Amino acid sequence: MTIEKANVLVLGGVGFIGRHFVHYLVSNNLVQSVRVADKMLPQTAYFTETFKETFSKVEFKQTNLINKASIAACFDREDGKEFDFVFNFAAETKYSQVPEIYQERIFNLSVNCAKEAAERHIKLFVEMSTAEVYDSKQEPSTETSKINPWTIIAKHKYKAEEVLKKIEGLNLLILRPAIVYGPAAVLGITPRLITGRVYAHLKEEMKYLWSKDLKINTVHVQDVTRACWYLTQWYMDNNIAATGTVPVFNLVDKQETDQETINVHMQEIYNVKTSYHGTVVSAFAKLNLDSVMDSVNEKHLGPWAEIVRKNGITATPLSPYLDVELLDNHSLSVDGSKIERETGFKYSVPVVTKEKLIEIIDQFKEIGVWPKQDSD
Known part of the structure; x- marks a missing residue:
């Protein structure tokens, strides 16, 4: 299978990063097919005409991704085959809610979706985490810096990261972006x-x-979406799954x-x-x-x-x-050079x-x- 013929499942694909990623795949004709799974309907998501046109070309499935049966249904395809790659952008993004909300809509969601991916032998599961997992300090944090999540969202994201790394049979890649900004961003900047x-x-x-x-620190959504697909290609080309490692990359501009x-x-x-x-x-x-x-x-x-x-x-x-x-x-001070150094990826929007x-x-x-x- 060539990566261009891949069938892709995008969890949380109606959200800010998700919609840009789906548009990137579709507008560049990078894959065979795209299914988007999200609890939010595109019709209520304040789409521009560009995103409306993009989503008219993909399969959309409205679902609650905290329900195990619903997750399984999202993975099921009519032809009986499995998706090649799954990208998880789904997560609670609002602050000041009770801990149970984050436990359910970040931790449980990520873990249950990842377990489903492992059971189905998905070639790669990409988990979107956050750079807020690092200790808050002025010096840039690398992927091996001290972990000390300083938001409730980051605490649950990191807890999910740790469990995902231990799921047997899961081919996993973790991304930790700084503040993601760009068109359609409601939060952040x-x-x-x-x-x-x-x-x-x-x-x-x-x-x-x-x-x-x-x-x-910031990173443009254009580079986040490009990195997601670039790293998928890098993961497959270098047979990273065979190494048994879980690559972790920060995403932050220059x-x-x-x-x-x-x-x-x-x-x-x-x-x-x-x-x-x-x-x-x-x-x-x-x-x-x-x-x-x-x-x-x-x-x-x-x-x-x-x-x-x-x-x-x-x-x-x-x-x-x-x-x-x-x-x-x-x-929020982050070093995003590892992805360039180890994979050859280059940021297209280096400064705000x-x-x-x-x-x-x-x-x-x-x-x-x-x-x-x-x-x-």
């Missing part, structure tokens, strides 16, 4: 972009906690993105000033994160709702809301540019969920 729009509306200076060099990187671009996009609160206020915030978070979100949510209303937008998935886990003084951020805004404008004007 996007809330910062929304906040910038709020301050343009308020005509106020935008002040951040901590320091300008707090690392918030920029060592920090708060100031994004702020500089937002100053240009919105013509707003940005600065930082300083050590005294940041120290107070560290001790009172919950109350500070409430105050910050109250300041942003009202004006955003007003902007949305004035622009005639009746529904939008976008919000400037910040969760307390993401407001804390955690550094103003143009790449505007692409995010423009695509949301295209589907009518972002204000048409960038200022009032």
Whole structure:
């Protein structure tokens, strides 16, 4: 079998990374067939016309991937054959929920899907984890750095990683991306972009906690999708399964993105000033994160709702809301060189540019969920 003739199952394929990966496969005619399994319907996922066209060319199966019987049904094919490759992008992404939600929608989901893949002797199961599993520090973390997950999502992702590595017969590859950004991203950098729009509306200076060099490393979704398929080819060409190893790769661009990187671009996009609160206020915030978070979100949510209303937008998935886990003084600093060094992969979007951020805004404008004007 050549990899171009592969039949692929994409779990969570309607989500942000999933839809881009499906589009990459289809638009480049890389595989024989694609099945997408997701609890969310494409019709309710705020698709652009491009994604609508892409998904008209794939098989979609709405399913609950925490149910073992439903998982088995996703793997079943009418011709009786098995899928060649399975990519797992399915996971709970919202913060501030009870632990049981993450146990079920991250850990149990990944483990049960991986067990199904192992039983069916799938050639490769690609698990999308997160770089938030590493200890929070300014120095870049490599794939062998200290593990100390600092978000509840990362804790369950890493727990799943460890179990997946022990599943007998599972051909596994694990990816740990930094903050993934790009068109259709609701989380990550996007809330910062929304906040910038709020301050343009308020005509106020935008002040951040901590320091300008707090690392918030990034990777463009285009490179995440390319890496997923590139590594599949690399895995097969080098017969990695025969070695019994589980490759783990970080995904992060070349920029060592920090708060100031994004702020500089937002100053240009919105013509707003940005600065930082300083050590005294940041120290107070560290001790009172919950109350500070409430105050910050109250300041942003009202004006955003007003902007949305004035622009005639009746529904939008976008919000400037910040969760307390993401407001804390955690550094996401990651070394993404191993994938280049060991496999030859090259990042196509090495740095965050103003143009790449505007692409995010423009695509949301295209589907009518972002204000048409960038200022009032």
